[in-house]
Amino acid sequence: MSTALHPKLALFEEGDAATLLPVVDHYCGVEARMLKSLELQGELGPVFDITLDCEDGAPIGGEAEHMQLVLSLLNDPQLNRHGRVGVRVHPFDHPAFEADVDALIQSGGERLAYLMLPKPRQLADVQAGCAFIDAALQRHGTAKPLPIHTLIETHGALQDVRAIAAHPRIESLSFGLMDFVSAHRGAIPRSAMTLEGQFSHPLVVRAKLEIAAAAHAHGKTPSHCVVTEFKSVSSIEAAASRAAREFGYTRMWSIHPSQIQPIIEAFAPSVAEIDEAIAIVQAAQAAQWAPIQYRDTLHDRASYRYFWQVLERAHRTGQTLPKEVCRAYFDAC
Structure with a gap:
């Protein structure tokens, strides 16, 4: 098995496979929560990302x-030992946007x-924000590529979501539920921000589906919005599973450390x-990627891609895999 062509090479054209990100994007902006989250990431490993919040x-x-x-947390080699810490800056039209970006790129x-x-x-x-970020990267001589994530939470962004997803600097699209509902000026009821309502109100469902479809169409990661009922494990599990x-979301926000593990488990394959x-x-x-029959069902390269992605998701969520699978496909587990 180790000498055969790797699934990534056999099943995908160059640039065809999407960037794989951890399934949880954990947001925190208060010092105590930031420290706790970084310590938890150090224990669990890079199975979730941390976004330090400079906006809210x-x-x-x-x-x-x-x-x-x-910056002090970002640059601490013990706290940020896995290199999976990002930052949410102020919006592009906010007076602090340019200072945020410049300070982060210059010092971190x-x-x-x-x-x-x-x-x-x-x-x-999005275009102007990315252009400013790229200019700052060049100005400060930062060689490391810096992926850009963005929130879809306004009418205009939803209208342009496919073009935003197609932007070469964008790696992930997130749905901003609260601001999206507020943008409707009371036309969408408060219940649409609850666990049940956000999966049933037609305008919210439409937004979620358009964002996910746009992201997948351009090989980007769609990231699902928060669930505010953070004390209920069953609520977060139900929302993450749906x-x-x-x-079709492959990533989800958490806003409390207690939400991280339930989201990981919900996104993990059985x-x-x-x-x-x-x-x-x-x-x-073993069949050199030719069609096979497995348990009375025919499979070919189309279904192979799906099952390979199941294995990638298992690895990304920290599931236990056989040693031979780890060695053959993932270097190590």
Whole structure:
């Protein structure tokens, strides 16, 4: 098996496979929560990302002091040991946007996993924001590529979502539920922000589906919005499961450390799914990726891609895989 062509080479054209990100994007803006989250990431490993929040996390008038705190955490080699820490800056039209970007790239550019751009009103905001970021990278001589994530939470951004997803600097699209509902000026009821309502109100469902479809069409990662009922494990598990299995999201926000593990578990494939995927991928590889029959069902390269992606998701969520699978496909587990 180790000498056969790897699934990534056999099943995908160059540039065809999407960038794989951890399934959880954990947001925190208060110092105690940021420290706790970084310590938890150190224990669990890079199975979730951390986004340090300079938008909602910074007190009005205290943006510069908050930035210094964020930089101290970002640049701490013990706290940010896995290199999977990003930062949400202020919106492009906010007076603090340029200062945020410049400070982060100047003092922490080599340690940043990504930057999150919130509240673009249209494609032009994303283009201008990315252009400023790229100019800052060049100005400060930062060689490390810096992926850009963005929030779709305004009418204009949703209207331009396919063009935003197509932008070459964008790695991930997130849905901003609260701001999206608020943008309707009371036309969408508060219930649409609840666990049940956000999966049933037609305008919210439409937005979620358009974002997921646009992201997948351009090989980007769709990231599902928060669930505010953070004390209910069953609520977060139910929401994460629906986001992954009904709405096509491959990543989800958490806003409390207690939400991280339930989201990981909900996004992880089951043991039965993993076992089936291993059997089919191994049989396909042994057949040099020609069509095979497995348990009275025919499979070819189209279904092989699906089962390989099941294995990738298992690895990305920290599931236990057989040693031979780890050695053959993932170097190590």
